[in-house]
Amino acid sequence: MAASSLEIESVTHRYGNRIALSDVSIRLQPGRFNALLGPNGAGKSTLFALLTRLYRVQQGRILINGVSIDHRPRQWLAQLGVVFQQSTLDLDLTVLQNLEYHGALHGLSTRAIRERAAQELEWLGLADRLRDRVRSLNGGHRRRVEIARALLHAPSILLLDEASAGLDVASRRAINDAVRTLCRERGLTLLWATHLLEEVQPEDPVIILHRGQVLAQGSGHALCEAERDPSLGALFERLTATGEPSA
Amino acid sequence: MSPIRYLHAFTGVVKREFWRFIQQRSRFLSALVRPLLWLVVFAAGFRAALGVAIIPPYETYITYETYIAPGLCCMILLFNGMQSSLSMVYDREMGSMKVLLMSPVPRSWLLISKLLAIALISLLQVYAFLGIAWIAGVEPPLLGMITVLPALVLVALLLGAIGLFLSARIRQLENFAGVMNFVIFPMFFLSSALYPLWKMRESSEWLYWICQYNPFTHAVELVRFALYQQLNLQALAITLGTTTLFTLLAILSFNPERSARAVPVRG
Numbered sequence: 001m002a003a004s005s006l007e008i009e010s011v012t013h014r015y016g017n018r019i020a021l022s023d024v025s026i027r028l029q030p031g032r033f034n035a036l037l038g039p040n041g042a043g044k045s046t047l048f049a050l051l052t053r054l055y056r057v058q059q060g061r062i063l064i065n066g067v068s069i070d071h072r073p074r075q076w077l078a079q080l081g082v083v084f085q086q087s088t089l090d091l092d093l094t095v096l097q098n099l100e101y102h103g104a105l106h107g108l109s110t111r112a113i114r115e116r117a118a119q120e121l122e123w124l125g126l127a128d129r130l131r132d133r134v135r136s137l138n139g140g141h142r143r144r145v146e147i148a149r150a151l152l153h154a155p156s157i158l159l160l161d162e163a164s165a166g167l168d169v170a171s172r173r174a175i176n177d178a179v180r181t182l183c184r185e186r187g188l189t190l191l192w193a194t195h196l197l198e199e200v201q202p203e204d205p206v207i208i209l210h211r212g213q214v215l216a217q218g219s220g221h222a223l224c225e226a227e228r229d230p231s232l233g234a235l236f237e238r239l240t241a242t243g244e245p246s247a
Numbered sequence: 248m249s250p251i252r253y254l255h256a257f258t259g260v261v262k263r264e265f266w267r268f269i270q271q272r273s274r275f276l277s278a279l280v281r282p283l284l285w286l287v288v289f290a291a292g293f294r295a296a297l298g299v300a301i302i303p304p305y306e307t308y309i310t311y312e313t314y315i316a317p318g319l320c321c322m323i324l325l326f327n328g329m330q331s332s333l334s335m336v337y338d339r340e341m342g343s344m345k346v347l348l349m350s351p352v353p354r355s356w357l358l359i360s361k362l363l364a365i366a367l368i369s370l371l372q373v374y375a376f377l378g379i380a381w382i383a384g385v386e387p388p389l390l391g392m393i394t395v396l397p398a399l400v401l402v403a404l405l406l407g408a409i410g411l412f413l414s415a416r417i418r419q420l421e422n423f424a425g426v427m428n429f430v431i432f433p434m435f436f437l438s439s440a441l442y443p444l445w446k447m448r449e450s451s452e453w454l455y456w457i458c459q460y461n462p463f464t465h466a467v468e469l470v471r472f473a474l475y476q477q478l479n480l481q482a483l484a485i486t487l488g489t490t491t492l493f494t495l496l497a498i499l500s501f502n503p504e505r506s507a508r509a510v511p512v513r514g
Contacts, residue, residue, distance in 0.1 A: 054348055074351040082349060086342045092270045093263070104259020105350035105357070107252025 003031030003187045004065055004079065004156040006051075011060030013046055013212075020046040021212045024060070028191060029205040033183045035220075036193040037200060038209035039240055044193040045085055047209070048161045051191075052082050064157070078106065081150035085162040085193075087142055091135040095126065095145050098134060099152055106153035113152065120148035124178060140171030147178065158182065161193045172199065197233045206232065208239055215239040256352040257360040264364035267334070278326060278372045279379070282319035286312055286380055302443055304475040316385045317471035318440025320373045320395075321402055321463065327369040328406030329431055331361070335414035355498045358411060362494065365410070366403035373399055391474040398473035401486055402466040408493035415500040438464040439471075462489040 006028040013021040021043045028034045038044050049055040051062060053073055062069045069076040089098050096117060103113035121127045124144040134142060143163055150158060160179060164172035176192075176199050183190050192199065200206060202220040209215070216223050216239060220232045229235035239245075268274065290312045305313075338344040347357055377385075377392065387395075413426060435441075437458050444464070448455040458464050462485060469482035 052345075052349055054345065074353075077349055077351040080349070082345075084342065084345060088342045088345045090263075090267075090343050093266055097263070097266050101259050101263045102346055104255045104262070105347065105352060107249075107255050107352065109251075109255055110258075 004189050005030045005063075006157055006189060006191070007063040007066075008047070008051075009061045009063065011047075011050065011057060011062065013043075013050060013055065013058055019212055021050075024209070024212070024214050026207050026214060026217065028189055030189050031183065031187040032189065032205055033180050033201075034189070034191050034205045034207065035200040036191055036207050036209060037195070037197070037236060038193070039195050041211070042195075042209045043212040044209060045161055046212075048082070048084070048159060048193065051159055052080065053077065078153065079156045081153070081155035081158045083143070083146045083150050083158075083160040083163045085165060087146065089134045089142060089145060089149075092133065094131050094133055095121070095137070096130045098145065099149050102149045103152045108153060116152050116154075117148065120151050121145075124148050139167050140174065143167065143171070143175055144178070147175070151182070156188065158188050158190045159193075160191070162195070163192070164194070164196070164199065172196070197236060200232060202232060208236060210240045213245065215245045253352060253356060256350065256357065257363070260357060260360035261364040261367060264361070264368055268368050274330070275372065278323055279376055281326065282322050282376055283379060283383075285315065285319055285322070286383060286385070290315055302445070304472045304477045304479075310384070312380075312383065312385050313387075314443070315441055316377075316380050316387070317474055318435075318438070318467045319380075320376065320399065320470055320474075321406075321440060321467045322435060323372050323376055324369045324399070324403045324406045324466075325431060325435060325463065327365060327372065328403070328408075328410040329413070329426055330410070331365040331407050332410035332414040332417065332426065335361075335411060336417050336419070339414075340419070354501060358498055358501060359494070362404055362407045362411065362497075365407040366400055369403045369407075370396075370399055387474045388476060391476050394476045395470060395473040398469045398483075401483075401490060402470055405462065405466060405486055405490040405493060408490060408497050411497035412493050412500060415497070415502060434461060434463040437461050438467055440464075440467045462486065465489075 008024055008026040011021055011024045012019065024043070024047065036044055036047070046055070050057055053069065053076070057070065064076055064079070090101070093101070096114070099117040100110065100113050103116070104110075108116070117130070118127065121130060124147060126141060126144055126148070129137065129141065134145065137145065147160075147163070158179070163179070164175050167175065179190060179192065182188050194200070200220060202224070204220055205218070206220050206223060207214060207217040216227070216235070218226070224230070224232060224235055227235050229238060293311055335344070338347070348354070350357060374392075409430075413430065417426065437454070438461050439458065440463070444455055444458055447458055465482040465485040468479050469486050472479040472482065
């Protein structure tokens with residue numbers, strides 16, 4: 001199956017008079033780990049809220065495989081897996097109960113959910129925590145459960161908003177490695193929003209978002225070469241300091 | 248999406264309500280203790296002060312406990328309905344509402360599923376209460392325990408719908424105290440749950456009319472008549488009408504953007 005394409009075309013979003021996103025156009029590389037890099041307040045979460053249809057698109061279009069998500073909202077949601085910045089797990093329920101709830105909301109039978117939950121948790125190293133209450137898990141394990149949940153309905157696009165926020169370095173690296181494996185093995189198109197440069201590799205397709213504007217996009221290598229910056233970090237610092245889009 | 252997927256989504260919502268309910272044992276206990284206090288303590292004190300004449304559906308003189316039992320059943324449904332409002336606001340604040348919003352199943356179906364789930368849980372509590380009330384001497388006809396079921400379902404849906412409608416209006420969890428003061432208490436006390444309306448009319452004509460316009464009054468009467476194997480058509484029509492109205496209002500006022508924005512956006 002070909003990887004899904006996702007395009008954001010000239011999207012502008014306002015909260016009252018304040019502009020959160022200004023004429024944002026992004027094209028994700030299908031089947032790749034796409035990094036959305038931006039400091040706090042860049043507009044990443046607003047972009048996620050629009051992609052997940054939590055917010056209505058005020059201006060512009062979002063296209064999945066060339067079709068606007070407004071035309072087929074339910075089909076869009078069915079093929080989308082999301083891990084939000086803030087945990088959305090029910091802490092008082094067990095891991096399996098959280099997964100069952102999510103799977104059922106995607107129309108899966110209990111049997112199918114249990115099979116898939118076992119597979120995903122096995123892969124994420126949490127097979128033995130199925131019956132544990134989420135409250136008893138540490139931050140890294142909770143994130144893994146959220147990833148397992150996002151994968152339960154076999155989405156073709158995975159969005160992760162600051163999925164490693166609040167975790168220690170080892171857990172951050174483990175989560176980052178896990179989702180990269182997903183891209184390679186399952187051909188998922190992945191958008192990883194972060195403000196941490198160490199989570200982005202030079203060959204990743206990168207989008208730099210700052211104050212609601214896309215300042216640069218392309219592979220990390222190509223951007224550094226074109227801008228004559230020694231590293232992605234240097235490029236990121238320079239662009240976000242001036243706020244000017246790259247040439 | 249096929250009907251079977253709708254059914255799976257419905258089952259998922261119901262299961263989650265049950266899981267949460269089982270987690271909150273104190274909720275079950277308080278749901279039972281509250282009406283039992285009214286039945287055992289309040290009714291004992293007021294039995295002498297409040298004589299209840301023979302009024303339909305009763306065919307003989309009844310004890311005050313017998314009179315207030317249907318109202319107390321509705322009290323359980325009322326508190327559960329408002330509890331659903333509280334849980335929606337909680338889900339919104341904690342972010343778990345997003346899981347519901349990200350479902351490809353239509354949101355109206357999810358809300359109706361939620362309503363039915365609330366109703367099912369409320370019914371368990373009502374029947375537990377009726378069982379204990381039986382031991383305490385409130386003995387409606389046994390068949391009435393079955394004929395009252397559709398009435399209880401309808402009233403549970405009505406109060407759940409009011410709860411969901413209110414949840415769209417409540418911005419923060421802290422505002423729930425306002426619901427207690429401005430919704431639950433007025434609805435309960437300005438109804439026929441604790442005293443027949445003719446008694447209220449003797450005291451105050453305008454309070455009587457407020458009680459008459461309170462949908463909870465008609466919900467109580469529907470349950471009261473059904474418990475004695477009778478149908479109060481006027482109560483049924485009003486309860487059915489207000490249930491439809493509030494269900495529509497709950498669906499229309501459900502605002503996903505507000506649900507998403509309840510969580511601070513930082514990125």
